[in-house]
Amino acid sequence: MEKVYIKSPDFVQRDVAGECILVPIRRKLSDPPCIYVLNETGAALWRRIDGTRTTQDIVTDFCEEYEAAADQVMKDFAILVDDLLSINALQERSVVTDA
Amino acid sequence: MRNVATLNALPERYPYSCQWEITCRCNLRCIMCYTDCFNRPDSIRQELTTPEILRIMDELAEAGCLEVCFTGGEPLARPDFFTLYDHAVTSGFLVTVFTNGTLVTEDVADRFAALPPYRIEISLHGLTEETFERVTQGRGSYGKCMTAIRLLRERGLPLLLKTTAMTVNRHEIMAIKRYAEELGVGYKLGEDMRPALDGGEKPFQYALSPAEQDELHRRDPALWQEACRKQVVPPSPCRSGMRTFHIDAYGGLQLCSGNRTQSYDLRRGSFTEGFYRYLPTFPCPWKAQPPSPLLQPAANHA
Numbered sequence: 001m002e003k004v005y006i007k008s009p010d011f012v013q014r015d016v017a018g019e020c021i022l023v024p025i026r027r028k029l030s031d032p033p034c035i036y037v038l039n040e041t042g043a044a045l046w047r048r049i050d051g052t053r054t055t056q057d058i059v060t061d062f063c064e065e066y067e068a069a070a071d072q073v074m075k076d077f078a079i080l081v082d083d084l085l086s087i088n089a090l091q092e093r094s095v096v097t098d099a
Numbered sequence: 100m101r102n103v104a105t106l107n108a109l110p111e112r113y114p115y116s117c118q119w120e121i122t123c124r125c126n127l128r129c130i131m132c133y134t135d136c137f138n139r140p141d142s143i144r145q146e147l148t149t150p151e152i153l154r155i156m157d158e159l160a161e162a163g164c165l166e167v168c169f170t171g172g173e174p175l176a177r178p179d180f181f182t183l184y185d186h187a188v189t190s191g192f193l194v195t196v197f198t199n200g201t202l203v204t205e206d207v208a209d210r211f212a213a214l215p216p217y218r219i220e221i222s223l224h225g226l227t228e229e230t231f232e233r234v235t236q237g238r239g240s241y242g243k244c245m246t247a248i249r250l251l252r253e254r255g256l257p258l259l260l261k262t263t264a265m266t267v268n269r270h271e272i273m274a275i276k277r278y279a280e281e282l283g284v285g286y287k288l289g290e291d292m293r294p295a296l297d298g299g300e301k302p303f304q305y306a307l308s309p310a311e312q313d314e315l316h317r318r319d320p321a322l323w324q325e326a327c328r329k330q331v332v333p334p335s336p337c338r339s340g341m342r343t344f345h346i347d348a349y350g351g352l353q354l355c356s357g358n359r360t361q362s363y364d365l366r367r368g369s370f371t372e373g374f375y376r377y378l379p380t381f382p383c384p385w386k387a388q389p390p391s392p393l394l395q396p397a398a399n400h401a
Contacts, residue, residue, distance in 0.1 A: 012191030016163045017109045023191040025214060029255035033193070033217050035165075 006051040006091045022089055042080050114374045115342040116166040118356055122146055123348050125173040127199055127235040131302040134172050136295045146348040149179045153186055158370040160190050170197040181210055193217040200247030201240045208250035220259045226274045233267050259285035265305040273318055293357055337385035340378045354381050
C-alpha cells in the first residue's frame with residue numbers, strides 16, 4: 001500500500017509576485033483569516049501533487065528536474081505533507097501499487 | 100510553509116490591492132454620499148455588466164492581485180452581487196465588502212458564512228434611529244442595519260463598524276465607538292468629506308469644522324493619539340497606483356477613489372496594460388515630481 005494525496009477544493013492556489021500562495025476559501029469562522037505561502041521547494045512539490053502520484057513518484061520527478069538529494073527531498077515532502085494535512089489542504093488516500 | 104498576514108516581497112509597483120466601486124446604485128440617500136449623484140437609472144444602465152466584471156476580475160487574478168474590496172453605492176444593491184462575490188472568493192481573492200448593512204437578510208448572511216469574506220465593513224452613522232436615519236434618509240434603515248450587525252455577528256463573520264463624522268452625528272460618535280468595542284468588533288472613524296462625483300459640493304455642508312474635529316478628538320484617547328500622529332508625521336508622497344488602485348462602476352481604472360482625474364477604460368483595454376503603462380502617467384498632486392528626463396538618478400554607480 002502506498003499513499004497518494006488529493007488537494008482540497010477548499011484551498012485555491014494563487015501566484016502572487018512569484019510566490020505560491022494557498023488561500024483557504026471555506027474556513028471555520030472561528031479561525032482568523034490567513035493565507036499560506038510556500039517556499040520554492042514547497043511550491044514545486046505542491047504542484048506535483050495530483051491525487052494519483054505517490055510520494056516516490058513525486059520525489060523522483062522533483063529530483064529529475066532539480067539537482068537535489070532524494071533523501072532530503074523525501075524529508076522535505078514529509079514535512080510539507082504534515083503541514084498541509086494539519087490545515088486540511090490535503091487529503092490522504094492509500095492505494096495498492098503494482099510494485 | 101508560512102502563515103502570513105501580508106506578503107513582504109512585492110515589487111515596488113505591483114497590482115496587489117483593488118478597491119472596486121461595483122455600482123453607484125443604493126437603496127439609501129445618505130446626505131454626504133459622493134456617489135449618490137449617479138444613483139439614477141440612466142447612469143446605472145452604463146455600469147459594467149456581469150460578464151464584464153467577471154472578465155476584468157479574471158484579468159486581475161492573472162496579474163496577481165490578491166485583495167479586492169467591493170464598494171459602492173451599495174454593493175448588495177446589484178442583483179448579481181453574489182455572482183460577483185462568489186467568483187471573487189473562489190478565485191482566491193481576499194474580499195472585503197463595504198456595505199450599509201440594510202440589505203443583509205438571513206439568506207445573505209448565510210451566503211457570506213458559506214464563503215467567508217476577509218472582512219465586512221458596515222457604515223453605522225448613528226446609534227439612535229433619529230440620527231441614523233437623518234443621515235441615510237431611509238425610514239426603517241436603522242432597524243435593518245442593526246439586524247445586519249446581529250446576523251453577521253451570530254455567524255462569526257469578521258466585521259468592522261465605521262462612521263463618517265459629521266455635524267449631524269458628532270454627538271453620537273463616542274457612543275458608536277463604545278458600542279463597537281462592546282461587540283468586540285473593529286471601529287474606524289472617517290472625517291474627510293469629498294465632493295460628489297459630478298463635482299457637487301453638497302457633502303461639505305455636513306463637514307466638521309477644525310474646532311469641532313479637535314473637540315471630538317479630545318474626547319477619546321485613541322482618536323486624540325491618531326489626530327496627533329497626523330499632525331506630527333509629515334505626509335509622505337502618495338503611493339496610489341503603486342500597489343493599490345481603483346476601478347469605478349463603468350470600468351475606469353484610476354489611481355484611487357479620491358483621484359479620478361484620469362481613467363483607463365478597462366472595457367477597451369487590458370488591465371495589465373492599464374496598470375503598468377497608463378496608471379504611472381496619471382497625475383496626482385500628492386506624488387513626488389518625477390525626475391526630469393535630462394537628469395535621471397543612477398541606479399548603479401560602481
